[in-house]
Amino acid sequence: MNKNLGWFNLTSLVLGFAFLYLPILLLVVFSFNESKLVTVWAGFSTKWYVSMWANEGLMDAAWVTVRVGLLSATIATALGTLAALTLDRFHRFPGRTLFSGMVYAPLVMPEVITGLSLLLLFVAINFDRGFWTVTLAHTTLTMCFVAVVVQSRLVTFDKSLEEAAQDLGCPPVKTFFAITLPLILPAVVAGWMLAFTLSLDDLVIASFNTGPGATTLPIKIYSQVRLGVTPEINAICSIMIGIVAIGVIVASIATRRSELERDKAERAAFRVDG
Template sequence: MRKGLSLFNVTSLVLGFAFLYLPILILVIYSFNDSRLVAVWGGFSTRWYAALWQNQPLLDAAWVTLRVAFVSATVATVLGTLAAVSLVRFGRFRGRTLFSGMIYAPLVMPEVILGLSLLLLFVAVDLDRGFWTVTLAHVTFTMCFVAVVVQSRLVTFDRSLEEAAMDLGAPPLRTFLTVTLPIIFPAVAAGWMLAFTLSLDDLVIASFTTGPGATTLPMRIYSQVRLGVTPEINAVSTIFIAVVTLIVIAASFAMKRQFVADCTRPA
């Protein structure tokens, strides 16, 4: 690609990023609106944030969501990394096509299908619905994202390092833990974070697979949003956006460019 931005390039970048960021910016600004009405600016206020701390159902939902996200992201990272290693390192084993099909399909599969099918499974095996069923469901769809992220890192990996370790007598597990894992670590971390935020964000699959006492934050937000726009929801959203943004920026500084590259892999 030839260097140098034309006026057309600059305009499309500016308009593109404005389109991506203005709605979020407006949402954040209105979370500080003193007026309850969306259309009227009633002055600056943080009262909606203060009100959040009184909203016990919302806080409970946030706690459930964080726990589900933490547990499911951790399990999904282990399973997804194993899946990536199998696909990249083990050549053509029996059933490989089906395996890679099951890894790629959930990335684009409409969530209503995943949610419905998992719920029917949980009913069929008579599992009590709640925290664990949501967590199992989240592990299943997020492990595929982890697998894709880790897989593309493994593909570009210099295998001679692993071979050297094996030649020196290191058993496979030790080679993986001391040579492979440290090198692919940024991808594994990116995979964990991706799994974590996908789980935090999920409304549809959680709605199908949840049960009494395990209402997640997106479900709580959704039930209020259906009734219209309220400044409280803007305040929750702003906190959510701020936390995710800080984590992603911090991680990208800690792990430099490789992390940004790894984060973009699923697409």
């Protein structure tokens, strides 16, 4: 019975991963296809990667996407970390429920609603749509994810370390940068990587808030796919997959190191107490 159940679980797992990742693997494989027909294999070639670099439209969109991702992820990390500290350290203050709801609202809000509401805001304040509106929109989208990641680390944070530093005369601001931030840094880095990845991937919100000269790569790819998939699109998508994969690996390593350091500190404290 257990053996049959084990084979069933294994088969379900293999089929599930195949359903999720086999299309991605095929996209990467066909990005090295010699033929212009993306579904007909005609031999190995890297010419579409060379052609992709020569495509000014794709490269301009990629550069806009990278700039938006870097800037929005950085702003979102700063704001999300502050929001997580506020929610973790101050359990009672006027408007805490409203503040918490506003921080986490983008997690459950459909992207269409978020994009449309931001568009109406920019129109109402007469803010021209372009690079900065896309950046602000992506900051709004990703800040809540950073807050969740950092707050989950702060839940297990040993606040006695901060208290000890302040008892020794360390000011609160210096305590944060000398004690708190280094200990939660892996979570902050993981939040930044998650925010950057979400910004690279976003299509819906960016399409609502983009303007002249601010076409992101997902928008460019989507507009070209409607006319037919080309091998150049396979190539640029493969590069995006590689960037996202590297981000996930870095975030996982940072999280793992954070857990190991916490376990080491707990064992050291246990030895001292013993």
